[in-house]
Amino acid sequence: MGHDCLRIKTAAEKRKEKIELLVRHTVKKSLLYDQFKTAAEDQKKSIEKGRNKAKSLLNNQMRLVMQMVRQRAEDLLADIDAKSNVKLEVLNALIATATAEQKQLDDFVDFSRKLINHGNDMDVLQMAATCEQSSESVQTLNIPTMSAALTQLQLITNDMEKCVTNINSCLGDVVPAVSGRLVTSFNVELTESPVEIISHVTTDANGDTLIGIWCNGDYSRNRVHIYDTNFVLQGTISNPWAAENKAFAGIAVDDDGNIVTRCQTSNEIIVYTKTGDQVRTFHSESPQAVAVNSKGHYVVAGHNTLTVYHKDGTVLQTTPDPEAKYVKYIHCNVNDDVIVTDPGDDHIRVYDSSLQFKYKYGSKGDGNGQVNGPLGTCCLDFGDIILTDRKNHRLHLVSPDGKFKQFLLSEDNGLFNPRDVSINHLGKLVVAEQRGEIKFFEL
Structure with missing residues (x-):
C-alpha cells in the first residue's frame, strides 16, 4: 500500500x-x-x-x-x-x-x-x-501694312x-515616414579568420529572428542562428554538407513555421523545423535563393531559372532567369510578385505571380534609382519594395511599378554594409549588416 x-x-x-x-x-x-x-x-x-x-x-x-x-x-x-x-x-x-x-x-x-x-x-x-x-x-x-506680330494674341499652354x-x-507622394530611430540592436559573433559575414535575415510569426551566416573561405561553417524576442540564441542549424564543404545558405519561413534553406552545390532544397530536425529535401537545379509565396509554395531562383515548387517538391511552373555573376536574392510580396536581386549587374528584376517579367529597377551608381551591390529585399503592405544598397550604405524605397521614391535609411542613420532586410511581427524594420550588427528601426 x-x-x-x-x-x-x-x-x-x-x-x-x-x-x-x-x-x-x-x-x-x-x-x-x-x-x-x-x-x-x-x-x-x-x-x-x-x-x-x-x-x-x-x-x-x-x-x-x-x-x-x-x-x-x-x-x-x-x-x-x-x-x-x-x-x-x-x-x-x-x-x-x-x-x-x-x-x-x-x-x-x-x-x-x-x-x-x-x-x-x-x-x-x-x-x-x-x-x-x-x-x-x-x-x-x-x-x-500689318506685320505678323500684329495679329491676334493666343495663349500657348504646355x-x-x-x-x-x-x-x-x-x-x-504618400510614402512611409521612416523615423530613422534605432529602436534596438544586437550583435552576432563572427570569426575574423576565416572571415564570416551575415548573408540573410528573416523573422517569423512569433517574433524570432533568423540569421544566415556565410563563410566564403570555409562553407562548412555556413549556418542559421535562431534568436528569440530577447535576442537569446535558441538554436543553430548547421550545414548538413559540412564534411563535403558544400554551399549551404538561404532562409525562408513557410506557412508551417518550418525553415526553408538551399544547397547550391548539392542541388537541393532542405526544410527544417525550428528545433533543427530535417523535414524534407527535394532536388532543385543549382538553387541560389528561396522564398515562400502567399500560397505556401517555394519560389527558387536558380542559376538561370526561376521555379515555383509545391512544398513537396513538385514543379508548378518555371521560366528562364538571367545568370548572375554573384549569388541572387529573392523575395515575394503580398501579390506574389517575385523580386530577384542581381548583385553583379546592380539591379532587381520583378516578375508577376505567373512569372511574367514586369520590369527592372536599378543601375550602377550612387544617385536616385542607382545602386552598388544590391542584395536583400522586403515589401510593405501596399507593395512598395525596400531594397538594400550595400556599398552605398543605404536602403531604397521603390514603388510597386518600379519607380524610385526615396532613400529610407542611409549612413546618416548609422547604416554600414546592409545585406538583408525584413519586417518583424511588431512592424519594426530589421536590417542585417555584413559584420554582424542586427538593427531594428522604427518604420
Whole structure:
C-alpha cells in the first residue's frame, strides 16, 4: 500500500513538472501577445499622428499650388492686357496715317474733278501742271501694312500631361515616414579568420529572428542562428554538407513555421523545423535563393531559372532567369510578385505571380534609382519594395511599378554594409549588416 502511494505521488509530481513547463511556455507566449498589442497601439497612435501631419501638409501644399496658379493667371492676364494695348496703339497709329494719306488722295480727286467739270479752258491750262505734280506725289504714298506680330494674341499652354505631372510632383507622394530611430540592436559573433559575414535575415510569426551566416573561405561553417524576442540564441542549424564543404545558405519561413534553406552545390532544397530536425529535401537545379509565396509554395531562383515548387517538391511552373555573376536574392510580396536581386549587374528584376517579367529597377551608381551591390529585399503592405544598397550604405524605397521614391535609411542613420532586410511581427524594420550588427528601426 505504501509503495502504491509513493508511486502515485512520484507520478503526480512528474505530471506537475510537465504541466508547469507547459504553463511557463504559455505565459511566455502570452507575453508575446502583450508585446504585440502594445506595439500595435503605439503604431495606431503613430498612424493617426502621421495621418494628421500628412493631411495638414497636403492642405498647405494645395493652398500653395492654388496661390501659385492664381498668381500666374493674374500675371498672364496683365501680360495679355499689356501686349494687346501695345498692339492696339500701333494699329491706331497706322489707321491715323492711313486716314491722313487717304485724305490727300481724296483732296486730289475732288480738286481734279472740279477742274475737269467746272474749270474753263484757261483754268485747266494753268492748273494742269499742278494736278499732274499732285498726282505724282500721292502715287508715291505706300499703303500701310500689318506685320505678323500684329495679329491676334493666343495663349500657348504646355502639354496637359506635363502639367499634371508637375502638379503631382508639387503635391508630393504618400510614402512611409521612416523615423530613422534605432529602436534596438544586437550583435552576432563572427570569426575574423576565416572571415564570416551575415548573408540573410528573416523573422517569423512569433517574433524570432533568423540569421544566415556565410563563410566564403570555409562553407562548412555556413549556418542559421535562431534568436528569440530577447535576442537569446535558441538554436543553430548547421550545414548538413559540412564534411563535403558544400554551399549551404538561404532562409525562408513557410506557412508551417518550418525553415526553408538551399544547397547550391548539392542541388537541393532542405526544410527544417525550428528545433533543427530535417523535414524534407527535394532536388532543385543549382538553387541560389528561396522564398515562400502567399500560397505556401517555394519560389527558387536558380542559376538561370526561376521555379515555383509545391512544398513537396513538385514543379508548378518555371521560366528562364538571367545568370548572375554573384549569388541572387529573392523575395515575394503580398501579390506574389517575385523580386530577384542581381548583385553583379546592380539591379532587381520583378516578375508577376505567373512569372511574367514586369520590369527592372536599378543601375550602377550612387544617385536616385542607382545602386552598388544590391542584395536583400522586403515589401510593405501596399507593395512598395525596400531594397538594400550595400556599398552605398543605404536602403531604397521603390514603388510597386518600379519607380524610385526615396532613400529610407542611409549612413546618416548609422547604416554600414546592409545585406538583408525584413519586417518583424511588431512592424519594426530589421536590417542585417555584413559584420554582424542586427538593427531594428522604427518604420
